[in-house]
Amino acid sequence: MTGAPSARTPERRTQRARDPQARRAALAVATMEVIAEAGVGRTTHRAVAARAGLPLGATTYYFPTLDDLIAAGLRHATDQLRADLDDWAQRLAAAPDLAAELTELTREYLADRRQVRIEYELCVAAARDAALRPIAETWMDGLPEILAPAAGADAARDICALLDGIILRALVMESELDAPGLTAAIRRLLTNAG
Amino acid sequence: MTGAPSARTPERRTQRARDPQARRAALAVATMEVIAEAGVGRTTHRAVAARAGLPLGATTYYFPTLDDLIAAGLRHATDQLRADLDDWAQRLAAAPDLAAELTELTREYLADRRQVRIEYELCVAAARDAALRPIAETWMDGLPEILAPAAGADAARDICALLDGIILRALVMESELDAPGLTAAIRRLLTNAG
DNA sequence: ATCGTACTTGTACAAACGTACAAGTTGAGC
DNA sequence: GCTCAACTTGTACGTTTGTACAAGTACGAT
Numbered sequence: 001m002t003g004a005p006s007a008r009t010p011e012r013r014t015q016r017a018r019d020p021q022a023r024r025a026a027l028a029v030a031t032m033e034v035i036a037e038a039g040v041g042r043t044t045h046r047a048v049a050a051r052a053g054l055p056l057g058a059t060t061y062y063f064p065t066l067d068d069l070i071a072a073g074l075r076h077a078t079d080q081l082r083a084d085l086d087d088w089a090q091r092l093a094a095a096p097d098l099a100a101e102l103t104e105l106t107r108e109y110l111a112d113r114r115q116v117r118i119e120y121e122l123c124v125a126a127a128r129d130a131a132l133r134p135i136a137e138t139w140m141d142g143l144p145e146i147l148a149p150a151a152g153a154d155a156a157r158d159i160c161a162l163l164d165g166i167i168l169r170a171l172v173m174e175s176e177l178d179a180p181g182l183t184a185a186i187r188r189l190l191t192n193a194g
Numbered sequence: 195m196t197g198a199p200s201a202r203t204p205e206r207r208t209q210r211a212r213d214p215q216a217r218r219a220a221l222a223v224a225t226m227e228v229i230a231e232a233g234v235g236r237t238t239h240r241a242v243a244a245r246a247g248l249p250l251g252a253t254t255y256y257f258p259t260l261d262d263l264i265a266a267g268l269r270h271a272t273d274q275l276r277a278d279l280d281d282w283a284q285r286l287a288a289a290p291d292l293a294a295e296l297t298e299l300t301r302e303y304l305a306d307r308r309q310v311r312i313e314y315e316l317c318v319a320a321a322r323d324a325a326l327r328p329i330a331e332t333w334m335d336g337l338p339e340i341l342a343p344a345a346g347a348d349a350a351r352d353i354c355a356l357l358d359g360i361i362l363r364a365l366v367m368e369s370e371l372d373a374p375g376l377t378a379a380i381r382r383l384l385t386n387a388g
Numbered sequence: 389a390t391c392g393t394a395c396t397t398g399t400a401c402a403a404a405c406g407t408a409c410a411a412g413t414t415g416a417g418c
Numbered sequence: 419g420c421t422c423a424a425c426t427t428g429t430a431c432g433t434t435t436g437t438a439c440a441a442g443t444a445c446g447a448t
Contacts, residue, residue, distance in 0.1 A: 045437085046436095054396095055396075064437090123365070125233070140366060162359055189383070212415080212424085251408095254407060
């Protein structure tokens, strides 16, 4: 009733194949998903283990405490976003219209609400727990760094703040993005200060 | 060892004075504080009761389920902010420089991080739990409504998004507000579209 | 082949949880 | 004064929690 050894592996009640690195990763991914669905505060060892299809003991073997597990999940989420950001950088560099392209990227980003929710989970968690701040900072600085060369440091920061606010609103309201309005707003912020 | 009846009230192990309305309010306030410190996901009946100085049973008497209790805390927080917004409206109406005044108000708002944290807790909670969305919407629409007459609906929404993003950043980074930079950004967004 | 370390896994346990409830207390209406 | 509904409170119960751990398995080094 417990493990149901398959007919393929006749009689020995096997342990699974060993691959510690893959387990760490699987746990981090599962943690990410649980955070997205239940929130940081309701993330538990057991929920993560079930999601990863691993026994409870595996979670504490690789991540001694719950905080470690959650940090690993959040870090994995930001690593994933960092990778997406490289894509953003390329597309923005090649785009004839920076504001329009940025709007389009935002629209695509908003398509996967689960991913977006994790970022904001990370923010409020970092606002409360200083240990998570480095992870949050790495994430928050990503886009401004990409935008700064083309837009200047100040405009880059302002545009990022605008996007964060717009995304937050869309997330809470479950509303569609007002693309033309956003493009226009970005253009205004791109206006040189001098 | 349990209640320690004071020497003042000699022998009867008294119940406290009855004031249901005050109890509801005290519980809502205590819930708000617990949410600000621990987050929605780690808010418990016992933590709220302890914070309010009331017995555990009082929480379930006034708020049958934990969700009710949390909703009451969040609603109380937004009610409080609505009251602050009236103040904002008056000051903005009287201000000679809208952008500068808005910056100053933001600076003052950021002084109480605990309050700010609750708003963002509400946002991520509402993003996950649709039952909280009306509360979140009431809050999110507050400032745009105030700004719209003076700035136009579009600029009002953009400025609010900008402020939300700036505030989020300051919250996560624990950094100071760049007041001149914010004022300049607001001015750009105030530029008429036509 | 064997040995030891690294990994796996099921189970155990005390603490904390949401919620239920019985017994007690109060004060307004009669 | 008596009554009854509203309120108060301590305690209890079954779950779920974080974490610990013993017993077992696999695999590189020897």
